[in-house]
Amino acid sequence: MQRLEEVTDPRVIDGRKIADRIEAEVKAEVERVKRKGVEPKLATILVGEHPPSKLYVKLKHWACRRVGIASEDHKYPRETPQDEIINLIHTLNERSDVNGILVQLPMPDHVDERDVMSAIAPEKDVDGFHPLNMGRMLIGREGFVPCTPEGIIRALEEYKVDVTGKNVVVVGHSNVVGKPISIMLINRNATVKTCHVYTKNLEEQTREAEILIVATGVKGLIKKEMVREGAIVFDVGITWIDGTVHGDVEFEEVLEKASLISPVPGGVGPLTIAVLMEHTLRAAKLQHNLL
Amino acid sequence: MQRLEEVTDPRVIDGRKIADRIEAEVKAEVERVKRKGVEPKLATILVGEHPPSKLYVKLKHWACRRVGIASEDHKYPRETPQDEIINLIHTLNERSDVNGILVQLPMPDHVDERDVMSAIAPEKDVDGFHPLNMGRMLIGREGFVPCTPEGIIRALEEYKVDVTGKNVVVVGHSNVVGKPISIMLINRNATVKTCHVYTKNLEEQTREAEILIVATGVKGLIKKEMVREGAIVFDVGITWIDGTVHGDVEFEEVLEKASLISPVPGGVGPLTIAVLMEHTLRAAKLQHNLL
Numbered sequence: 043m044q045r046l047e048e049v050t051d052p053r054v055i056d057g058r059k060i061a062d063r064i065e066a067e068v069k070a071e072v073e074r075v076k077r078k079g080v081e082p083k084l085a086t087i088l089v090g091e092h093p094p095s096k097l098y099v100k101l102k103h104w105a106c107r108r109v110g111i112a113s114e115d116h117k118y119p120r121e122t123p124q125d126e127i128i129n130l131i132h133t134l135n136e137r138s139d140v141n142g143i144l145v146q147l148p149m150p151d152h153v154d155e156r157d158v159m160s161a162i163a164p165e166k167d168v169d170g171f172h173p174l175n176m177g178r179m180l181i182g183r184e185g186f187v188p189c190t191p192e193g194i195i196r197a198l199e200e201y202k203v204d205v206t207g208k209n210v211v212v213v214g215h216s217n218v219v220g221k222p223i224s225i226m227l228i229n230r231n232a233t234v235k236t237c238h239v240y241t242k243n244l245e246e247q248t249r250e251a252e253i254l255i256v257a258t259g260v261k262g263l264i265k266k267e268m269v270r271e272g273a274i275v276f277d278v279g280i281t282w283i284d285g286t287v288h289g290d291v292e293f294e295e296v297l298e299k300a301s302l303i304s305p306v307p308g309g310v311g312p313l314t315i316a317v318l319m320e321h322t323l324r325a326a327k328l329q330h331n332l333l
Numbered sequence: 334m335q336r337l338e339e340v341t342d343p344r345v346i347d348g349r350k351i352a353d354r355i356e357a358e359v360k361a362e363v364e365r366v367k368r369k370g371v372e373p374k375l376a377t378i379l380v381g382e383h384p385p386s387k388l389y390v391k392l393k394h395w396a397c398r399r400v401g402i403a404s405e406d407h408k409y410p411r412e413t414p415q416d417e418i419i420n421l422i423h424t425l426n427e428r429s430d431v432n433g434i435l436v437q438l439p440m441p442d443h444v445d446e447r448d449v450m451s452a453i454a455p456e457k458d459v460d461g462f463h464p465l466n467m468g469r470m471l472i473g474r475e476g477f478v479p480c481t482p483e484g485i486i487r488a489l490e491e492y493k494v495d496v497t498g499k500n501v502v503v504v505g506h507s508n509v510v511g512k513p514i515s516i517m518l519i520n521r522n523a524t525v526k527t528c529h530v531y532t533k534n535l536e537e538q539t540r541e542a543e544i545l546i547v548a549t550g551v552k553g554l555i556k557k558e559m560v561r562e563g564a565i566v567f568d569v570g571i572t573w574i575d576g577t578v579h580g581d582v583e584f585e586e587v588l589e590k591a592s593l594i595s596p597v598p599g600g601v602g603p604l605t606i607a608v609l610m611e612h613t614l615r616a617a618k619l620q621h622n623l624l
Contacts, residue, residue: 156472177468180516181447181508207531215519217472224519225471228506228527233538235526236519240498247524 053297055276055304057193060200061312065109068319072110075323075332082326083112084142084168084318085134089127089153090120094282095146102144105315111322114140124153128161135163141329142168142322147218156217165328168321171217179222182229186321191223193313194255194276195230201302203253203274205232211251213237213244213264213290219257219278227253244268256290266295275303278310344588346567346595348484351491352603359610360400366614366623367401373617374403375433375459375609376425380418380444381411385573386437393435396606402613405431415444419452426454432620433459433613438509447508456619459612462508470513473520477612482514484604485546485567486521492593494544494565496523502542504528504535504555504581510548510569518544535559547581557586566594569601 072082084106088099099115106113116130127145134140143166149155159171167175170186179187198205210227214220215238224236237247239258248254248268256264257278269275279290289306297303304310327333363373375397379390390406397404407421418436425431434457440446450462458466461477470478489496501518505511506529515527528538530549539545539559547555548569560566570581580597588594595601618624 156474159472171472173468173472173474174465175468176471177464177466180467180471180512181450181462181464183447183464207533209533215522221471221516221519224527225512225516228512228515228529231506231529231531233526233528233532235524236515237524238519238522240522241524242498242500 051297053300053302055197055201055302055309057197057304057309057312060197061316064196064313064316065105065319068111068316068323069109071323075327075330076110078330078332080326080330080332081112081139082110082141082323083114083139084144084322085114085116085140087116087118087127087130087143087145089118089122089146090150092148094280095148099146102315102318105319106322109319109323111319120150121152124157127153127158131158131161135161135166138329140166141326142166142318144169144318166325168318168325170222170321176217176222179229180225184226184229186325187226188218188222189314189317189321190219190257190278190310191226192317193310194223194278195226196313196317197276197304197310198253198274201274203302205230205253208232208252209250210234210253210255211237211248212255212257213241213248214255214257214259214278216257219255223255223257258290260290261288262290262292264291264296266292266299269296269299271299272301273299275300276310277304277306280306280311342588344591344593346488346492346593346600348488348595348600348603351488352607355487355604355607356396356400356610359402359607359614362614363401366618366621369621369623371617371621371623372403372430373401373432373614374405374430375435375613376405376407376431378407378409378418378421378434378436380409380413380437381441383439385571386439390437393606393609396610397613400610400614402610411441412443413441415448418444418449422449422452426452426457429620431457432617433457433609435460435609457616459609459616461513461612467508467513470520471516475517475520477616478517479509479513480608480612481510481548481569481601481605482517483608484601485514485569486517487604487608488567488595488601489544489565492565494593496521496544499523499543500541501525501544501546502528502539503546503548504532504539505546505548505550505569507548510546514546514548549581551581552579553581553583555582555587557583557590560587560590562590563592564590566591567601568595568597571597571602 164174170188245268255276261281277289277291455465461479536559546567552572568580568582
């Protein structure tokens, strides 16, 4: 990976650079609210020892430190019963010093993630997965929306892409990325096709896309011949192999056709974390009537 | 309109017939819960004098009578302030004899429908428009979902259409039909494209559809050349002209190509009302711990 070359190519979305600007804005605003006596704080919950999850949680705490948000880290062994996690969430819901609650996904198999997400107080749901926040998003009242989809929207805005009437293809229909980004783009009047593992002739479907968003976790799923000339491509996939991370898009070959493309790493990942910082700040302001 | 010919044509979805069966089931179950001392009741709210809305509310009360559900009808003048409507909803939320609350849409322009929907207690939200119910639907926990989309799903089930991997095109991206039916079909692993007024080359997009769902309110928008041979077509459009109702699909000509088509009237409309009856019964059972 020729990292330096990549980030200086104007077709490559520099997620880190956009994230830095968002974080700088958050940092300045955190300083302002601190002068008003508000100390924003994020609590994270990690269940189990999944190495990428441990890394993501660590990255979120580092981001908190960068922007001046306090954070605390709740770690539980893999076999922790769901009730215990939900009890912790209830405690964090009650604590006025905690403004945002983030449960790192995926959870172990014996836990129903939707039950856990539904336990978070909607006003502390900085990851935007509570059904009330999801539903507000669906009806076009976007508040706390999932961070990765919002990161994609921010990147589109940054590059002044007007999505109105654009043919968008989303590959992946998860609750975390595929469904929310589909809805957020429908809300912005894009024409959105949502594809997934059951879709027939995926390569024909993806070739329609003026904007292609891929969030499947299948390494290298999207090849050059599946991409339309001039397409904008967001790679939200993450596959870890021997400590290195791979996206869902064959980056080098798709770059030849794309007009804009997000790399892995350094694309959507940093944006997701920057948006999380923004949400935590907003939660703190909301809870202190500063909005 | 040769009504008799239509309903005996096996390609024409007989919404009335499916609705009759659903209502018969609801009626039998209403009798059972009444023997347990539960009297299901629906409260409707109509603001203004919009003649089709008055008709729809009347049809819903007639349906209640058919299945043995009690109903009460709250009518307000067009200029009623939003607060007053929300106050009524709060009162109905509190009343234990009212199980379901339905606000007839559209509301007058000075009212924000989303505020009104959000005021209904989620467990009495038989129309499925509360953001919490919408969000539950989005994450795949469908409970009270909007009645028209559920009616379409029921018709697909009735005709044993497996939507898995099917190319679906939804035309219209309203909160009431377009967005929820898109999500419900994504939940069922269809490949779903959501189109609307900003979509480019609509006729090319709709021709892809193995299942085409049209909910725009533009009379006769969908013509024969926009429909794929053998497509399944749902017409959710309703335009009133001189007291007669027209759909979004040019029925006679599209019938030549469709393998299955829902007429207007007599298609999705009766299903919507039958589903509403089912939801009201379910709300009553839920509130009396009979589920």
